[in-house]
Amino acid sequence: MKNGRRMDIEAIQIPNYTREDYLEGTAPYEFLYQFAGDPFVLERLAQRMGEQARRLRVYGFKRTFGEYAKKQQALLAPTCGQGVTRFAGQPLELATGPWRADGEGVAIFEGYREMEACNHPILPVMRLVNIDTGVEKMVLAFCKGGRWRQITAEKRTLASRREILELANAGVAVTSETAGTLVRYLHDIEGLNYEQIPERRSVGRLGWIEGEGFSPYVEELVFDGDQSFRPFFESVRTRGEWESWLAVAREVRAGEGIAARMALAASFASALVGPLGCLPFFLHLWGGTETGKTVGLMLAASVWADPEMGRYIHTFNSTAVGRERSAAFCNALPLILDELQIAKDKQTFDKDIYLLAEGVGRTRGTREGGTDRVPTWHNCILTSGEMPITSAFSGGGAVHLSLIPI
Numbered sequence: 001m002k003n004g005r006r007m008d009i010e011a012i013q014i015p016n017y018t019r020e021d022y023l024e025g026t027a028p029y030e031f032l033y034q035f036a037g038d039p040f041v042l043e044r045l046a047q048r049m050g051e052q053a054r055r056l057r058v059y060g061f062k063r064t065f066g067e068y069a070k071k072q073q074a075l076l077a078p079t080c081g082q083g084v085t086r087f088a089g090q091p092l093e094l095a096t097g098p099w100r101a102d103g104e105g106v107a108i109f110e111g112y113r114e115m116e117a118c119n120h121p122i123l124p125v126m127r128l129v130n131i132d133t134g135v136e137k138m139v140l141a142f143c144k145g146g147r148w149r150q151i152t153a154e155k156r157t158l159a160s161r162r163e164i165l166e167l168a169n170a171g172v173a174v175t176s177e178t179a180g181t182l183v184r185y186l187h188d189i190e191g192l193n194y195e196q197i198p199e200r201r202s203v204g205r206l207g208w209i210e211g212e213g214f215s216p217y218v219e220e221l222v223f224d225g226d227q228s229f230r231p232f233f234e235s236v237r238t239r240g241e242w243e244s245w246l247a248v249a250r251e252v253r254a255g256e257g258i259a260a261r262m263a264l265a266a267s268f269a270s271a272l273v274g275p276l277g278c279l280p281f282f283l284h285l286w287g288g289t290e291t292g293k294t295v296g297l298m299l300a301a302s303v304w305a306d307p308e309m310g311r312y313i314h315t316f317n318s319t320a321v322g323r324e325r326s327a328a329f330c331n332a333l334p335l336i337l338d339e340l341q342i343a344k345d346k347q348t349f350d351k352d353i354y355l356l357a358e359g360v361g362r363t364r365g366t367r368e369g370g371t372d373r374v375p376t377w378h379n380c381i382l383t384s385g386e387m388p389i390t391s392a393f394s395g396g397g398a399v400h401l402s403l404i405p406i
Contacts, residue, residue, distance in 0.1 A: 012041075014049055019056040028053075028061075029068040036069060039113050069109055070098075087121035089148060091141050094123055094193040099185055106185055117181040119173050120144050124190055128152065128202035128224045131209050133373060137202065137224050138190070142172055152224055158186050204229075206236060207331030207379070208274055214332070229329050235311040236304055236333070245302065252299065259285050260296045266380045267300035270334040274378030280327075280359045282381045284389040286340070293384035297336050300382055304333050315339045316385070320352055324361045328375030335377075340385025353389065356381055 017028045032049060035042045046062055053061040085094050086102040099108050105119040126139035136155045141148055151170040157163045161179040168174050174182050190197060203215045204225025212218050216236055223233045252260050266283045273280060285293045298307040305312035313336045314326065327335045335356075355362075361375035383389060 012045065014045070014052065017052065017056075019058055022053050022056060022058040022061070026068070029065050032065055033069055033072060036109070036114070042113055066110070085121075085123055087123070087143060089143065090121065090123065091125050091148065092123065092196070094189055094196060097188060097192055099188065106182075108181070108185070115181050116178055117185040118142075118178065122172065122182075124186060124193075124197055125150070126222075127190075127197055127199040128222055129199060130224060131201050131203050131212060131218075131221075132205070138186070140167075140172075140186075144171060144173075159183060205329050205331045206233065206333045207271075207377075214271075225329070226325075231311060232326075232329065235306040235308075237306070239306065249299075257292075257296075260292070260299060263296040263300040263382060264303070266382055267303045267334050270380040271332050273380065274332055278378075280357050280377060280379055280381060282353060282357065282383065282389065284340075285382075285384040286386065286388055294338055297338055297382055297384055300334060301336050309338070312336065313338055315342060316383075317342050320355070323352060323356065324375065327356055327377045327379070327381065328361055330379055331377050332379050334380050334382050336382045338384050340383060340389060341387055 015027075015031065021027050028049060032042070032045055035045055046065065050061040053059070083096060084101075085092070085096055088103055099106060099117075100114075101121070101123070103121065106117040106122060107114045108117070109115075120143055122140060122142040124138050125141045128137040128139065129135075130137070137152050138155060138158055139150055139152050141150050143149075149171065151167065151172065153167060157166055161183050164179050164183055165174060165176065200220060200222045201212075201218070202222040202224035203209065203218075204223070206215050209215055209218060215221060216223070216233060223230060225233065249264060252264060255261070262283060263285065266281075272278075285296055287293060294309075297313055298309075301307040301312045307313065315338050317339075318326070323335075323337070359377050363374055
């Protein structure tokens with residue numbers, strides 16, 4: 001195939017243009033421009049014509065041809081509709097300026113050849129501004145295999161030719177060669193369409209938001225946090241029959257089971273820890289199998305969220321850092337953890353009790369040399385297991401937290 005293509009190029013006869021043709025006319029540039037759709041052929045012919053021009057003492061042929069090609073693209077844009085995105089099924093129609101954005105992808109004609117940014121449709125469709133941090137993120141829509149998908153990325157990621165390569169993990173066709181051009185395309189498109197791209201408030205956690213309300217119940221609030229927490233966030237919703245749930249809750253409160261009553265009360269109290277200026281507290285339910293510990297936690301979770309295991313309720317099969325991140329995500333809602341006996345570090349859980357009860361996470365450095373935003377939370381932590389959460393060797397502060405045997 002390569003040999004056949006080389007023969008085709010060699011078979012193309014370049015007219016014997018004069019010095020006047022290069023300096024005063026457009027014939028040489030018109031001839032070369034007809035091959036603009038094939039970068040390989042265009043590059044080889046441009047080299048040959050550049051040599052012809054130099055023999056005639058005409059220099060800078062490629063630069064001049066680039067200016068000619070740019071002018072032709074500008075003339076074609078209004079008639080061909082190349083001034084806007086032309087993606088099939090696109091969520092938005094955006095102005096593209098000099099960029100070609102159609103079913104074959106995104107590219108721009110520069111110099112004397114086309115520079116590809118992406119070989120499939122892609123465009124920004126929403127700008128997110130985090131309520132807590134003020135950090136902006138961009139929602140990108142891209143189409144592969146006839147199906148549109150979305151990905152949310154920090155503006156810092158989209159502004160760096162090195163970090164934008166992370167989009168490849170989500171399916172975006174970006175390489176080290178096209179990364180810089182894709183960065184330019186996304187920057188240009190946002191600038192050309194700043195008012196057309198909708199801007200929404202976003203949050204990466206649950207709980208109270210000063211001056212706004214309670215997440216996720218703030219109107220038109222978009223989740224922009226860690227994707228591993230998305231199922232957690234989406235589990236907090238209204239579902240089922242209110243009267244049926246209320247009847248069960250009243251029956252529990254009127255019964256003799258103090259553990260279930262305390263779990264229900266602690267779940268409601270969690271949202272009041274912050275407004276009342278209190279510190280987070282623990283409620284641990286422990287006992288043998290079939291004592292109803294997990295059911296009690298599910299009742300407590302049902303106040304706010306889907307009580308199914310793995311949705312809002314999680315287990316102790318996690319690290320101390322993971323539990324800290326989960327507490328910061330819940331923020332004002334209860335952190336509910338089941339099955340203490342499977343904890344990876346249960347022998348040193350006293351330290352976790354102190355850390356979680358303080359309501360402040362660890363200060364951690366960043367790659368850039370600064371520090372991350374310190375996570376905080378103001379809630380209760382409901383736990384369960386077949387063993388106490390403290391031991392005879394636990395410190396006094398840990399022991400004085402709520403410990404309820406069933």
